[in-house]
Amino acid sequence: MDEIKPGIHRRRFLKGSLALGATILINPKGLWANQSPNMAPYANLPFERGRRPLVAFRQKRPLMVMTTRPPQLETPFHIFNDDIFTPNDAFFVRWHLANIPREIDVNTFRLNIRGRVNQSLSLSLEELKTQFEQVEIAAVCQCGGNSRGFFQPRVPGGQWGNGAMGNANWKGIRLRDLLRRAGIEGDAVQVRFDGLDQPVATATPDFRKSLNLEDALLEEVLVAHSMNGEALPMLNGFPLRLVVPGWYATYWVKMLNDIEVLNQADQNFWTTHAYRLPADPCHCVQPGEALTGTVPIGKMTVRSFITNLENDRTIPGGKPCTIKGITFDQGYGIDRVLFSVDGGQQWQSAQLGKDYGDFSFRPWEAKFIPEPGSSYALQSLAINRIGESQRFSARWNPSGYLRNVIETVNVHTT
Amino acid sequence: MILFRILLFVSLGVTGLAWGLPARGDDQERVSILDLPPDPISFQAGPGSDIANSYCLICHSAEYVYMQPPHLRDQWMEIVNKMKTTFGCPIPDEQISRLVDYLISQNSIQPSPGGTPVQQEVQNEIAGEALNHPGDPQKGKTLYEQYCLNCHGAGGKGDGPIGQSLIPPAANLTLLGKKSDKAILDTIRNGRPGTAMPSWKNEPNQSDMNDLLVFLRTLSQ
Numbered sequence: 001m002d003e004i005k006p007g008i009h010r011r012r013f014l015k016g017s018l019a020l021g022a023t024i025l026i027n028p029k030g031l032w033a034n035q036s037p038n039m040a041p042y043a044n045l046p047f048e049r050g051r052r053p054l055v056a057f058r059q060k061r062p063l064m065v066m067t068t069r070p071p072q073l074e075t076p077f078h079i080f081n082d083d084i085f086t087p088n089d090a091f092f093v094r095w096h097l098a099n100i101p102r103e104i105d106v107n108t109f110r111l112n113i114r115g116r117v118n119q120s121l122s123l124s125l126e127e128l129k130t131q132f133e134q135v136e137i138a139a140v141c142q143c144g145g146n147s148r149g150f151f152q153p154r155v156p157g158g159q160w161g162n163g164a165m166g167n168a169n170w171k172g173i174r175l176r177d178l179l180r181r182a183g184i185e186g187d188a189v190q191v192r193f194d195g196l197d198q199p200v201a202t203a204t205p206d207f208r209k210s211l212n213l214e215d216a217l218l219e220e221v222l223v224a225h226s227m228n229g230e231a232l233p234m235l236n237g238f239p240l241r242l243v244v245p246g247w248y249a250t251y252w253v254k255m256l257n258d259i260e261v262l263n264q265a266d267q268n269f270w271t272t273h274a275y276r277l278p279a280d281p282c283h284c285v286q287p288g289e290a291l292t293g294t295v296p297i298g299k300m301t302v303r304s305f306i307t308n309l310e311n312d313r314t315i316p317g318g319k320p321c322t323i324k325g326i327t328f329d330q331g332y333g334i335d336r337v338l339f340s341v342d343g344g345q346q347w348q349s350a351q352l353g354k355d356y357g358d359f360s361f362r363p364w365e366a367k368f369i370p371e372p373g374s375s376y377a378l379q380s381l382a383i384n385r386i387g388e389s390q391r392f393s394a395r396w397n398p399s400g401y402l403r404n405v406i407e408t409v410n411v412h413t414t
Numbered sequence: 415m416i417l418f419r420i421l422l423f424v425s426l427g428v429t430g431l432a433w434g435l436p437a438r439g440d441d442q443e444r445v446s447i448l449d450l451p452p453d454p455i456s457f458q459a460g461p462g463s464d465i466a467n468s469y470c471l472i473c474h475s476a477e478y479v480y481m482q483p484p485h486l487r488d489q490w491m492e493i494v495n496k497m498k499t500t501f502g503c504p505i506p507d508e509q510i511s512r513l514v515d516y517l518i519s520q521n522s523i524q525p526s527p528g529g530t531p532v533q534q535e536v537q538n539e540i541a542g543e544a545l546n547h548p549g550d551p552q553k554g555k556t557l558y559e560q561y562c563l564n565c566h567g568a569g570g571k572g573d574g575p576i577g578q579s580l581i582p583p584a585a586n587l588t589l590l591g592k593k594s595d596k597a598i599l600d601t602i603r604n605g606r607p608g609t610a611m612p613s614w615k616n617e618p619n620q621s622d623m624n625d626l627l628v629f630l631r632t633l634s635q
Binding site: 048158 | 449450451452453454472473474475477478480481482483484485489492493500501502503504521576579580581607608609610
């Protein structure tokens with residue numbers, strides 16, 4: 001169980017360190033920076049009804065507001081060009097239920113570990129920070145529905161552009177260290193996670209997610225208390241959030257306060273009915289085609305993006321142009337990124353940048369000299385270390401998950 | 415000793431930072447997220463908007479409707495059914511098709527281009543004229559029955575058909591006695607963050623608010 005898979009160098013990215021605990025009430029001022037949403041500037045995502053006001057919620061810079069209650073905020077895409085780690089105040093936000101705690105007392109907060117364990121635990125934040133090894137890992141957190149707005153035909157659900165993702169250095173405790181402290185019973189099969197957020201109506205299923213025990217015990221799965229060297233913003237799950245590198249964000253339960261070890265498969269709605277994919281290997285169907293079966297969403301697909309040029313931008317002709325971008329996958333690591341200026345007819349190798357770990361964004365860049373007075377369809381194609389690549393044609397499924405088609409940025413030259 | 419002090423200082427500093435302490439040192443306050451912004455838009459008034467206001471806004475803002483791509487009737491029907499059967503929206507079956515008609519009027523391929531949400535003004539002042547006329551409790555009762563009764567109940571005790579199934583439960587309006595008119599109207603206008611009480615800015619008509627207010631006062635008598 002402790003084996004590291006060949007070719008996957010996880011340990012490199014798990015930096016050990018111990019920090020002193022603190023027992024303090026913290027406190028930010030207003031969550032919301034007192035900005036009138038309707039006076040706010042806005043951005044337009046390139047699909048129908050893609051107008052998004054830019055509003056600064058508490059601990060956040062102005063982000064693209066998809067919904068206010070519960071809050072769903074998208075990171076403006078240019079931010080991914082600024083830094084390989086997405087700043088906390090720019091990190092996307094997605095809540096399912098509007099009943100988010102109005103305050104969290106750092107002194108009285110407890111993380112409970114219970115169910116099929118030898119001994120239930122109830123741990124304070126101070127205990128978590130002082131009694132367990134502190135580890136850090138760079139990992140991408142991406143909403144399963146990231147890019148849903150680009151599905152054709154369109155599908156219902158949160159209409160995200162490409163900004164429902166972010167990369168951060170997450171620091172905390174290994175989930176398996178907590179589970180082992182409690183002692184896992186022999187009949188355990190899954191672990192279920194619940195946060196402090198609640199529904200507004202009692203009839204609405206509380207948001208909970210589960211992992212199979214073998215996945216919960218992976219070395220890289222953390223209960224994180226900090227993000228990029230700071231406490232988690234409230235909207236990103238303060239004081240604790242589950243970090244499941246390589247897996248879609250639905251499993252990264254926010255305001256995590258309850259971990260329950262189960263001896264049978266979780267039957268709760270969010271696991272059995274929500275976040276499901278068509279069962280076939282492609283996880284896709286033809287629009288309108290009935291599903292023959294579903295499986296839960298799991299690990300992320302391979303993706304890459306151009307970050308330094310927006311679509312329909314005009315750039316100088318006859319001069320060298322550097323294209324910058326990011327790429328990531330589910331944790332095998334990226335083997336190479338190819339780059340095309342003619343919509344994918346011819347490809348050249350792009351240069352991969354610094355490696356921050358298999359679960360992190362990885363920068364890449366490529367250069368070309370565009371002719372004056374021309375148009376170019378710029379594309380990037382990432383291939384990971386087990387040979388999985390992005391798709392050449394977009395897959396379609398009714399919930400708008402797993403988009404990883406090759407993206408195109410059209411530019412024109414002077 | 416000096417070294418010890420330095421270490422102590424450094425470790426406190428580090429842990430302080432780790433918990434996100436602001437530099438100002440106001441570390442005795444608690445985290446508060448009550449000041450999430452109010453809903454920025456509300457449903458456009460029209461046939462069925464009262465149903466959308468009464469049921470959709472319990473759990474989410476009107477943006478959930480307007481940010482969707484235009485949906486066909488079947489798709490809106492599927493969404494509304496999912497809200498009822500899966501997410502527990504307390505909408506009665508006989509209201510569903512009226513709600514779907516309304517959603518189509520707001521965001522569908524036909525009629526094009528669909529409705530336009532009403533931008534909410536952040537407005538805490540009460541329009542003077544609302545309080546200047548005496549208010550008619552009978553008219554207020556009619557408004558109450560249309561907009562408030564489902565949650566707050568016929569007698570205002572928070573025991574309407576939906577009231578007790580909310581977290582937290584609907585407010586008991588018979589206890590409003592000492593609240594000022596302004597405080598009550600503010601809550602009606604702006605909603606109550608952290609509860610299912612939505613903002614009622616767009617309807618009912620703001621000039622009728624005094625009728626509603628006068629009726630609400632009768633509940634605690």
